[in-house]
Amino acid sequence: MERPMQLLGQISEVGKDSRRGGYSRPVFSTAETDLRGWFVAAAQQRGLQVETDRNSIIWAWWGEPGPDAVVTGSHLDSVPGGGEYDGPLGVASALSAIDLMRQRGQEPRRPLAVAVFPEEEGSRFGVACIGSRLLSGAIDPDKARNLTDADGNTLAEVFRTNGTDPEHLGMDSERLAGIGRFVELHIEQGRGQIDLQAPVAVASSILGHGRWKLSFGGQGNHAGTTLMNDRSDPMVAAAQAVVDIRRIAAAHPGARGTVGRISPIPGGTNVIASRVDLWMDVRHRTDEVTAAIVAEIHAAGRRIAAAEGCTLTLSEESLSPTVQFHPGLASELLGVLGDVPVLESGAGHDAGVLAASLPTAMLFVRNPTGVSHAPQEEIETADADAGAVALADVLAHLTDAEAAP
Incomplete structure (x- = not known):
């Protein structure tokens, strides 16, 4: 054996x-x-x-x-x-x-x-x-x-x-x-x-758990020639969203909300990204609560995106009740x-x-x-x-x- x-x-x-x-x-x-x-x-x-x-x-x-x-x-x-x-x-x-x-x-x-x-x-x-x-x-x-x-x-x-x-x-x-x-x-x-x-x-x-992709769109530009007030920076919007995902999930007992992957495009150190994709994982024992958390995160993300002059698209990649x-x-x-x-x-x-x-x-x-x-x-x-x-x-x-x- x-x-x-x-x-x-x-x-x-x-x-x-x-x-x-x-x-x-x-x-x-x-x-x-x-x-x-x-x-x-x-x-x-x-x-x-x-x-x-x-x-x-x-x-x-x-x-x-x-x-x-x-x-x-x-x-x-x-x-x-x-x-x-x-x-x-x-x-x-x-x-x-x-x-x-x-x-x-x-x-x-x-x-x-x-x-x-x-x-x-x-x-x-x-x-x-x-x-x-x-x-x-x-x-x-x-x-x-x-x-x-x-x-x-x-x-x-x-x-x-x-x-x-x-x-x-x-x-x-x-x-x-x-x-x-x-x-x-x-x-x-x-x-x-x-x-x-x-x-x-x-x-x-x-x-119950699922995976969602959030895509923040902005204006790609030069890191040295673009003034801070002239930017539509999706990285800033994505960063705020990551913090909000944690905050929103923590407000629901038993819930989990995680961002484990972020991908800036084009991804240069001296480049303001034109788009930032992040993937979140949300889990809760009650499927209705999972759906409510994702809806709350989506609404908060839209507000963040608008404040930064960006757009947001959310898409579901998988969902298991x-x-x-x-x-x-x-x-x-x-x-x-x-x-x-x-x-x-x-x-x-x-x-x-x-x-x-x-x-x-x-x-x-x-x-x-x-x-x-x-x-x-x-x-x-x-x-x-x-x-x-x-x-x-x-x-x-x-x-x-x-x-x-």
Whole structure:
């Protein structure tokens, strides 16, 4: 049996980011492609049947695919400069759980698969959970095909280059109908399990969240020849908007409002920008509150833009409503695992996207720093082992695994 940290040690050098720290593994980068290859090899070493579907999701089957399948898995891509365990822990733990079931002599009576979803973070094409959204029909295939990365490459072009025909992207009703339940294991991305001193937890829900692009337009000009009173500077408007986003979100208990990316155009040090784009992430457990926060931010942004002689355009890039995980499946997990805490998640996951189509659940493994999407993300070996054991117990239960005599 290979334990999760042993498996993760095999890929610990892949995608290391010397400039940002941590790992940068955008979908279909060299790093992420190498990780996909690592997973395929690891699955085949275990005798699993591996296939890549029309949405670039990798499936590794224990036994023949069939109806009422139990699926686990996660993703391998990362945010820029992200942590080592966000995504890969779930994939490594799934492989380790299969090893453990075999070590116990447990043979699943229902089909069991490990799935690896592409572009969960949305760090390359701006929309999170592309693979699960395509699979479930949560994104229009034409919209997905026309998404572009920072270099102007479309998703269609990138997928085609990496062996997926973009003409066949989209909802896969037959595959969805064959999945009975989906359980995703993930490192916790906050302090919930630290405060509760719990190595393993079950998820109850995912906060509603979305991404919006704000584009402030102004007058590009020379930094040295343009008097301060003669400027229509979108950078000044954008800077004020960033502060307002924090202020407005903080006024709503439980809300989160974040600006993590700003792009001035043309981007010269001695140039007044002609346009500044910024991307904000807004989250709240109540979808109506999320919508109200975005509307308030938009109104404040228009006022700021007008005062600076600029314009503002706001566009929605993705929106995921609050997800309540399947209560019956969560109860089954709690019945298997016993007295473990139940936590809501402030982070989005493929399990949340799939929840609209089939029963889904999540297991969280403790993160002793409480930091995620950053190099300081951590996990202890004992907790990783506990997560793999919990996942093996859950998979054995859900597949009605029979121990060998």
